[in-house]
Every structure is written in structure tokens, then in C-alpha cells.
Amino acid sequence: MDEWIKGYQSKCSGAKVDYQGTGSGAGITAFSGGTADFAGSDSALKDGDEATKAAARCGGAPALNLPMVTGPIAIAYNVDGVKDLQLKPETLAKIFSGAIKTWDDAAIKGDNPSATLPSTPILAVHRSDSSGTTDNFTGYLTSVAPSAWTAGKDKVWKAQGGQAEKGSDGIAAALKKSAGSIGYVEWSFAKANSLSTAKIYNGSGEYASLTADAAGKTIAGAKVTGTGDDLKLSIDYATKEAGAYPIVLVTYEIVCSKGSATDKLALIKGFLGYTVSAEGQGSLEKLGYAPLPETVRAKVESSIKNLA
Structure with missing residues (x-):
């Protein structure tokens, strides 16, 4: 996030993004409570109470789980x-x-x-x-x-x-x-x-080293279980893809599909659009993360454009 904020603000000098890395649970609580405009979480919103509270914060519209980085x-x-x-x-x-x-x-x-x-x-x-x-x-x-x-x-x-x-x-x-x-x-x-x-x-019967490419192979095989613009993923930890490192997570950005504050919507779309861009994703490996596979990245980019 620090790297993304630095890159985004260098292109949009008037923009200010304040992000606090407090952990996934605290981030979801802050988002649902209305004290954060979006939240980073290493788990998608759980169906039931967690998703309901998030939707209430969005004025009844569903909150989206948008994969942003492979961790x-x-x-x-x-x-x-x-x-x-x-x-x-x-x-x-x-x-x-x-x-x-x-x-x-x-x-x-x-x-x-x-x-x-x-x-x-x-x-x-x-x-x-x-x-x-x-x-x-x-x-x-x-x-x-x-x-x-x-x-x-x-x-x-x-x-x-x-x-x-x-x-x-x-x-x-x-x-x-x-x-x-x-x-x-x-x-x-x-x-x-x-x-x-x-x-x-x-699952292919080999010991896999942890590399960005090996982790990306597991995410590329994940299935989208969300509907519409919600891109919650189901990861196949038993993937049989050769060379795949199986213990991976996706960090999601959780954001309102509709209902974000009108004075912040353009900034939210602009910043998240930068993070999922080729430039934003290209900065990840040197930090110990893996970029999204292109098939996933393109879907996230489309969902961000539809935020309202």
C-alpha cells in the first residue's frame, strides 16, 4: 500500500490517501463502521452477518471483494x-x-x-x-x-x-x-x-519453492465464486499445476459497489484503478508479493470502472 500510494500521488499530486495497516479483522470493522472508504483484507467478507453489515454501510448495495494482490x-x-x-x-x-x-x-x-x-x-x-x-x-x-x-x-x-x-x-x-x-x-x-x-x-507430487511465478500458478486456477462485479475467489490448495506453490492468499480491497461518498468516489476509483493497473501490479514482486494473473487482473479492472 505504501508503494501504491507513493506511485499514485506522484501522478495525482493533489490526492491524499491515508491507509492504516491494522489487520484484516480490524479493517473490515472500520469499513463496516463507516470510518474507512475501503478496506484491505486477506479474507473475503463472510456470507451472513459480516456481508450484511458491509452492505448496510453501503446503503443497502453489496460490498465487493476485489482481489488486488497475491500474498x-x-x-x-x-x-x-x-x-x-x-x-x-x-x-x-x-x-x-x-x-x-x-x-x-x-x-x-x-x-x-x-x-x-x-x-x-x-x-x-x-x-x-x-x-x-x-x-x-x-x-x-x-x-x-x-x-x-x-x-x-x-x-x-x-x-x-x-x-x-x-x-x-x-x-x-x-x-x-x-x-x-x-x-x-x-x-x-x-x-x-x-x-x-x-x-x-x-498436488502434482513435487516440493515447490516459493516464488512469485509459483504462487501465481495457484491463483490462476482459482474459481470466482462471487456474482457480478464481486470477485471472491475459491483457491484450490490441492492444485495439480506443475511448479505451483500452494499456500497462497489473495488480499482483497473491499469497497461499496454503490453508495460511496460522492466527494470520494472519483478518488476511490482512481486509486484502486492504479493499484490494479499494469504499472501498479508491476511494483509488487520486489516487495515480496506476486502480481495478479492477467485473467484476474482484467476482471478486477472492469469491476472498478463500474463503481458508482
């Missing part, structure tokens, strides 16, 4: 002597559920036959706050390792044990200082903190 979720770790960790979904689920307690567990050894694994206890770090990253990560585990992960999909962490930290920056800081730790963060935080990231086994 790969990195499985970051700090384990002495281990540089190329690779994990299958079941192993990952057991680590975060607490079933696997040490780094030399047989399951981790099975995923990493050539690695020298220490007997260090595992410190699994998760979010303490309501988080779209948590929602997507637990959704991934629920989808691909249901027998090993029984805590369900939620923005709030439900599993027992582990260490809780606020925000992706909190998790990244804990991983950096704690030997034997592992956690989930958006790729940008792993890159900014020079954290090691694991390869993840995908």
Missing part, C-alpha cells in the same frame, strides 16, 4: 544447520497442532531424507490477533490435511499450544530470535527479515 504465505523457520527444509501438508499440520514436537521427528526426516535434523524442540509461532493470513493458512491445512488438522478454518487461531505473536511483524521477529522456531507469514515479511522458507509439497 504467498511463507512457512518460515529458524533451525540451525537446516537450509533446504521441505514439508508435506500432513507434516506441517502435525507441527502446528503440536503432534510433532522435535525437529528430528520421523515425519520430518521422511520429508527431508538427506538433511541432518537436530533434536531441538519445535516452537510453532502463530498469530494472536484476528488475521486473514491465519484464515488462509488454516483453510489450507483443513483442505489438504484434514485428518492431521482438526482445529478448523478461522481468522482466530484455534489450536492449542505454540506461541502467539501479534501481526506478521511479530511472528517474523519471534522467528528471527528463536532457534527451533517455525511460523507462517506473508512472503514479504520473510524476505524483509531474511528468514529461511520451506518448500511445500503440492
Whole structure:
């Protein structure tokens, strides 16, 4: 957002965009409460009460979920002597559920036959706050390792044990200082903190490294489940696309389809139009995000033009 705001304001010097990165749950609350003109969220609005409150804020018109950026979720770790960790979904689920307690567990050894694994206890770090990253990560585990992960999909962490930290920056800081730790963060935080990231086994039967291209392959296969200009996506975490990195999220911009303040509508359309433009999307990879596949980007651009 900082990069987009800087780029947009350089082209529209009279424009002012104030964005506070407070987390997905807080962002949706601010939007529905009328204190934000749009909100960024790593989860789409949930059907029911959440979507109803958002529509009420829009004067009865539906709020739209507009995918704006692919945020790969990195499985970051700090384990002495281990540089190329690779994990299958079941192993990952057991680590975060607490079933696997040490780094030399047989399951981790099975995923990493050539690695020298220490007997260090595992410190699994998760979010303490309501988080779209948590929602997507637990959704991934629920989808691909249901027998090993029984805590369900939620923005709030439900599993027992582990260490809780606020925000992706909190998790990244804990991983950096704690030997034997592992956690989930958006790729940008792993890159900014020079954290090691694991390869993840995908539906095509290979361990995939985290790259912008690999994450984009998973998003390209997502299905639009929203109607009309609403572009809520359903991600296939078990994608069989060769080379696809499967643990990804989409950051949505949530905005009124109709009913935005008349004095702000042009600015909202202008700014969101810039973020989804080729220029706006082109600035993402260097920051640790992945641009939208063109098939998705074009749909978002069309939806923004229809805002009223």
C-alpha cells in the first residue's frame, strides 16, 4: 500500500490517501463502521452477518471483494544447520497442532531424507490477533490435511499450544530470535527479515519453492465464486499445476459497489484503478508479493470502472 500510494500521488499530486495497516479483522470493522472508504483484507467478507453489515454501510448495495494482490504465505523457520527444509501438508499440520514436537521427528526426516535434523524442540509461532493470513493458512491445512488438522478454518487461531505473536511483524521477529522456531507469514515479511522458507509439497507430487511465478500458478486456477462485479475467489490448495506453490492468499480491497461518498468516489476509483493497473501490479514482486494473473487482473479492472 505504501508503494501504491507513493506511485499514485506522484501522478495525482493533489490526492491524499491515508491507509492504516491494522489487520484484516480490524479493517473490515472500520469499513463496516463507516470510518474507512475501503478496506484491505486477506479474507473475503463472510456470507451472513459480516456481508450484511458491509452492505448496510453501503446503503443497502453489496460490498465487493476485489482481489488486488497475491500474498504467498511463507512457512518460515529458524533451525540451525537446516537450509533446504521441505514439508508435506500432513507434516506441517502435525507441527502446528503440536503432534510433532522435535525437529528430528520421523515425519520430518521422511520429508527431508538427506538433511541432518537436530533434536531441538519445535516452537510453532502463530498469530494472536484476528488475521486473514491465519484464515488462509488454516483453510489450507483443513483442505489438504484434514485428518492431521482438526482445529478448523478461522481468522482466530484455534489450536492449542505454540506461541502467539501479534501481526506478521511479530511472528517474523519471534522467528528471527528463536532457534527451533517455525511460523507462517506473508512472503514479504520473510524476505524483509531474511528468514529461511520451506518448500511445500503440492498436488502434482513435487516440493515447490516459493516464488512469485509459483504462487501465481495457484491463483490462476482459482474459481470466482462471487456474482457480478464481486470477485471472491475459491483457491484450490490441492492444485495439480506443475511448479505451483500452494499456500497462497489473495488480499482483497473491499469497497461499496454503490453508495460511496460522492466527494470520494472519483478518488476511490482512481486509486484502486492504479493499484490494479499494469504499472501498479508491476511494483509488487520486489516487495515480496506476486502480481495478479492477467485473467484476474482484467476482471478486477472492469469491476472498478463500474463503481458508482
